[in-house]
């Protein structure tokens with residue numbers, strides 16, 4: 319990954335800051351910052367709590383969109399509970415950031431994710447389903463985190479994740495990852511295989527029986 323700077327609000331911008339507003343939630347009163355990717359028209363948001371620009375490492379979550387898990391209470395994955403747990407941990411600390419990236423279905427989009435789920439209903443695992451549809455296992459990019467974090471004044475994080483690719487991506491863009499904090503969600507009969515495939519095929523740091 320390139321360590322080149324992606325400027326915000328310049329003529330070559332990869333990401334444009336639009337506005338901020340209050341976002342009161344069940345756990346804390348966050349500030350929501352809205353961005354747009356001019357090249358694609360995709361909209362992204364960041365939630366912050368407390369003074370995140372004071373130089374101290376910031377408790378952080380990079381979360382890729384999962385409509386089914388984040389908004390529709392799906393039990394097929396761990397996304398919704400991970401987002402909730404991350405917001406709770408930030409509220410408890412009184413300070414932190416969530417980068418909510420609009421790359422649904424590990425970047426394949428919602429409709430293709432439904433097709434992938436259909437293949438999974440017939441026996442494929444999450445990686446095989448993506449491949450049968452002609453996609454790589456994980457199409458996500460974390461490049462936009464760089465201008466988002468720069469805009470927010472954040473250069474050092476304590477990252478809540480089980481995914482080593484996210485840590486590597488931040489380190490490649492000169493963001494210090496001071497700590498990795500696991501976000502482990504309980505298994506259920508519907509997410510069991512999904513979590514096992516994350517551990518065996520996607521390199522997630524999950525216990526061997528997950």
Ligand SMILES: Nc1nc2c(ncn2[C@@H]2O[C@H](COP(=O)(O)OP(=O)(O)OP(=O)(O)O)[C@@H](O)[C@H]2O)c(=O)[nH]1
Nearest residue numbers: 380381382383384395421422423424444479480481
């Ligand atoms: N293609 C595909 N995408 C899925 C499936 N289940 C969940 N997703 C997507 O996987 C992504 C999960 O994102 P995250 O929770 O940010 O990241 P992660 O790689 O699981 O890593 P963590 O930080 O440990 O949670 C979201 O974009 C979901 O929409 C699936 O079965 N197939």
Ligand SMILES: [Zn+2]
Nearest residue numbers: 384387395397
């Ligand atoms: Zn999900």
